[in-house]
Amino acid sequence: MKRTFNYVVMIFVFTAMWIILNEKAGPMQIISGIGFSVLSIFFVNYYLLDDDYIDSYFLNPVSLLKYLFYLVFQIYKSGISAIFKISKGESAVKIIKYDSCLNKELAVCLLANAITLTPGTVTIDKTKNQLSILCFQDDEVFSSGSGGKSCSDFEKILRGI
Amino acid sequence: MGFLDAVLIVVSIYAAVVLIRVVIGPTIWDRLLGFNMISSKIIMSIVILSVVTDRSFLLDIALVYSFLGFIGTVLIARFVETRGEI
C-alpha cells in the first residue's frame, strides 16, 4: 500500500516537471507526461537500480521543503559571516572529524551536501557516519558537537526524511 | 540601455577577472576552482539574457549547462587525483 502511494507521488512530481519544461498545461501534455513518467520508472526498475531502492531513497516531500527553507536561511546566515572573514583576510585552516547521529545513508549524504553548501565549511571524506570537515581555525560551529551526543538542528530535521 | 543590460556587463566583467586567477593560479586546483566559478557565471548570464530578450527557451540551455559544467569539473578533478586513471 505504502509502495503504491510512493509510486503515485513520484508520477505526480515527474508530470509536474514535464509540464514545466513544456510551458503548457493542456490535456495532451498531461497524458504524455504521465505516460513518460510511468515509462521512466519502469525503465529504472528493470535496468538501472535494485528493486528495493524506493523504500530507502524515498524523500518525504513535507520534511524536504522544511529542510530546504532551513538550508536557505542557514546559507544566508553564514554567507554574511563569510564576508567579514574575507575583509579580515585570515587564512589558517584545519580539518575536524564530526560524528553525526544519523544512521540512514541518504540522510548522511544530505547532511554532507548541506555542510558543503554553507560558506566556510567543505566536506572532505565520509566513512559510515563520520564526516571529515575542512573549516577555519577559529570556527566553533561543528567542533563543539563532535565530542558529545548532541545533535545540531540540521540533523533533527533530517531525521524525519 | 536598461538595468539588466548593465547587470549583464558587470557579471561578464567578473568572469573576466576570475580568468586572471585561472591564468596565474599556481596549481591545477586553482584553475579548476576558476573553471567552476566561470561556469556558474555563464549560467547566470544566460538566465539574465533570456529575461532581457524575452525568450524563455533559453532557460533550457541554462539547465543543460548546470549539468555539464559539473561533469567536466568532477572528471578533471578525479583525473588529477588518481594520476591518470579516471
Add this chain to the structure above:
Amino acid sequence: MIEKIFLILMVVLALITLNTVKLRRAVIYLGIFSLVSSFVYLLYGAPDVAIAEAVIGSALSTVLYLVALKKYQVFTIYYTNANYNEIHDGYIIKGRAQILRDVERFFLKREMEPQIIYTTDDCDYVLSAKNFDLLIHQDYDKVKMYGCIEDYHVDAMQDYVAKNPYENLTVEFVRYEAGDQIDA
C-alpha cells in the same frame, strides 16, 4: 558592449591555450573556451548551435581529451623544503626553485607530463606514506632526490645532472628498492 567583452575573452583564451606547455592545463582552458563560445552563439541568436557546443565542447571533448591524456605518462614529483615557511603562494608563482625549473624542463623534453606537488609535510612522512615517482628535498643549497632504483627516467635524470653540474647546489641521489614503498 557585451559581445565585445566575450569576444575579447575568447581570443585571450585561445591564445593562452595555444601557448601553454602542459597538456592538462590546456584541457581546462579549452573547457572554459567552449563555455564562453557557446554563450557568444546565444548572443548572436543561435540557441541550437549553442546547445550542441555545450554538449560536445564542455562534456564530450573533455572526456575524449582526458582519455587521450591517459596514454601520456604522468610523472609525480613531490617538493619539500627543510625550512617549510618558504613554500607559500607567492614563492610558487614568482620565485620557483631553480632546480625545479630544470627538472620540469627535462621531463617536458622527454614528452612526459610533470606534476609537481608542493607540500610542507616532513620528508620522512612523504617517503613512507605517499605514492610518488620522485621526491625532491631541499635544505638551502643541498638537494636530495629520492627515486626508485628500477625507474630508468631517474637514471636519465642522474646522468643529466652529472653532465651539467650546478655551481651553487650540491645534488645527491638516493635510490631505494621498489618493494619498500608498496606496503606503506
Add this chain to the structure above:
Amino acid sequence: MIIDFISKVFIVLALIFMFFGVYGIFRFRDFYSRVLISSKVETVGFLTIMAGIMLKTGFGYSTLKILFICLMVIVTNPLSTHAVARSALKSGYKISEENNDD
C-alpha cells in the same frame, strides 16, 4: 512598482555578494581558504540574483523553470567543490600561508 524596486535591490545585493566572492580569491594566499570562501559566496550570489529575477518576471512557467535551475545548482555545486578540495587533499598538496614579512 514597489516589486520592481525590491527586485532591483535584490540584484544589486547579489552583485555585492559576487564582488566579495571574486575579491576573496585574490585576497587569500592559501588554496584551502580560497576553496572554503570563494565558490560558496558564489552560491549565495546565485540564489539572490535568481530571487531578484523571479520577482521581476512575475509568476509564470519561466519562474518555475528558474526555480528548477536553482534546485539543480544547489545539488551540483557542492559536489564539484567537494571534488576539487578532495583531489587536492588526497594528492598531498599543502603550503603554509604567506607571512607578512615577505
